[in-house]
Amino acid sequence: MAKIAYILLCHKDPAGIIAQAERLTAAGDFIAIHFDARAKREDYDRIREALATNPAVAFAARRVKCGWGEWSLVDATLQAVEAAVEAFPRATHFYMLSGDCMPVKTAEYAHRFLDATECDYIESFDFFASDWIKTGIKEERLIYRHFFNERTQKKWFYRSMQWQERLGLKRSVPHDIQMMIGSQWWCLRRRTVELILAFCKARPDVMRFFATTWIPDETFFQTLVRHLVPEVEIKARTLTFLMFTDYGMPVSFYNDHYDLLLAQDYLFARKISPDAIELKERLGKLYIETGHRFAVSNEGRSLFNFLVGRGRVGRRFAPRFWETESSLGRTRTLLMVTCKKWHVAKRLVDRVRQVTNFPAVDYLFNETSTPLPDLGGIQSTLEKRTRHRRALVRMLFDYWQSDVLVVCIDPANVDLMQDFYNDKAKVRLLEIQCDFTDDYLIGHAKRVGLAADSTPVEVIARLLPTIRYDVRFESDRIRDAGFPGFYQIRQAVSVDENTVPLAEFLDIPAAKAREIAATSYLFVD
Known part of the structure; x- marks a missing residue:
């Protein structure tokens, strides 16, 4: 021994x-x-x-x-x-x-x-x-x-x-x-x-x-x-x-x-x-x-980075000088959908595709696996997509020959939203507010490496309020940014209540908006 x-x-x-x-x-x-x-x-x-x-x-x-x-x-x-x-x-x-x-x-x-x-x-x-x-x-x-x-x-x-x-x-x-x-x-x-x-x-x-x-x-x-x-x-x-x-x-x-x-x-x-x-x-x-x-469970470093990172808001996606003057186009409309539950936003965007025929892209700045057409390599990595974000979105408009494009964006990316709002194009933002149970937040913590199956219950209990506050804080930042053309739909309200903001956000008839809002599996975890 x-x-x-x-x-x-x-x-x-x-x-x-x-x-x-x-x-x-x-x-x-x-x-x-x-x-x-x-x-x-x-x-x-x-x-x-x-x-x-x-x-x-x-x-x-x-x-x-x-x-x-x-x-x-x-x-x-x-x-x-x-x-x-x-x-x-x-x-x-x-x-x-x-x-x-x-x-x-x-x-x-x-x-x-x-x-x-x-x-x-x-x-x-x-x-x-x-x-x-x-x-x-x-x-x-x-x-x-x-x-x-x-x-x-x-x-x-x-x-x-x-x-x-x-x-x-x-x-x-x-x-x-x-x-x-x-x-x-x-x-x-x-x-x-x-x-x-x-x-x-x-x-x-x-x-x-x-x-x-x-x-x-x-x-x-x-x-x-x-x-x-x-x-x-x-x-x-x-x-x-x-x-x-x-x-x-x-x-x-x-x-x-x-x-x-x-x-x-x-x-x-x-x-x-x-x-x-x-x-x-x-x-x-x-x-x-x-x-x-x-x-x-070995989650110590992930927990530390997560907790200290809450104080570093606003440092990502600094403006690049070569993109400041670029534009998506004055006649074009960019529709951004944001939701912490990515699967909910993806379902909504998929229904938008089916009902309106608008071209739509999932979390292209957050997931490498998001399906994109070949745009000459600019789409190959998240780092390239983010660095040349306006050029990338402009090329997507051109690829689909459309003046309307729907994209998903994580609620933490407020600076990215702000950069698109600074463009000469028309930009609108829809936030999907979901209910977050303790079980969902625990699952989220495990998925991002903040916890594991073997993490003690006491550690998770201390972590949950911080994660819940973090989600709420991201939503507050978006509202506090004062973006024009900002709309919300919520899991906690009726289909009729969600139909109105959805119709205004997409600029479509209420009947079509209700068809999207009534999707039975939209908020299922």
Whole structure:
């Protein structure tokens, strides 16, 4: 059975470190601790004294003064790894942790998980070909030597790079290694760790190279593992659940995230807020439990993106300068149908086709599979359709040789609606308001990845009001936009009440409008 030696890098909260070491070793695992040399000596002495009698705890032989982005973080990790390899000969896996990490599965689950596959878990992507680095410098991390810290010595950090560039002091990556990048939170097998330590002693040239790179904790282990271990034995993922905001800051978890964290396909999570005392206590007790069954739904990132995205209204479909002056045509009429239940809008539009013979297109800006004629490739992708939306719709008018066209559009696309309203053509908008039961909203959450069949009932119960508000908010935005020629039909009213706005929207006789409104299956889910 797997035995884990945890490699803990920490710099504060001695009480929390002591508690973490005791809980992780209580289930038969080990821990090697590196406590930052910049931290208070009395805090370090307190940790050593409290854990002195625990044979499953080891300490790095040398404490390093650590700085974010510096080689010192890798040096500190190697110190703890060496201590663990020497102190714990029974350890089969070495798992990198920080003081902000907590288990989200039991030790029993973690051991079974690691026993199931003979591999190393480490994010490892090509440094130059991948888009892992989203912002900031990229190749400059490697080709220049970094002696200053960008966070604490920003002026000298960038001045040093400029001098090296002017003097032609660029360097090459060691010729026999492929530079990789990924998260610093890894879990490696004992054989892999021993190969890395041996490589460090045999290749001082590589060690010197990494010692002056920037943020080497995202490249050192990631590169060496790929260099030393067959690709088939590497899973390019981390077993620690973490998320980042749009500003590159790690997301913190609090007391009410317990169920969400347990549902993720990970063994640990970071970063747990220092204030989440209850969460830490519950997760600490969980780790040593036996027989606990986990329903893994893995919807954490989707939920986070959904919830924070509610505050980003109005950023899609910015006007393109080459389309500002283009027009669908003054004599043409574009009829937009919007509904959150896409199947309802599609049914209505299909009945419009049958009753009026108007050409009509389903969600052409939302679904790649929407049937469209060949228009020379402009229709081939959603990105092209949206970028050249006026040109696309104008070509559809021309293709069908019609002055009327009906299209479906998602209610979230208010800016897209606004762009068409800014055209010289006649534009009208029909909103279909549907009833949304809890069952429908739960199904919607599952379809878009916000929940799964195994998502706890409590999580769904907390999510439902947000989804319901989101649907209502989209409808409110459309009304608040003040679009002229705006009409509504509703599921909750009679056929006769829906006939009038439908007739005005389509500009057809009331009898034909009633024939469409009376469609028996229109609102069936």
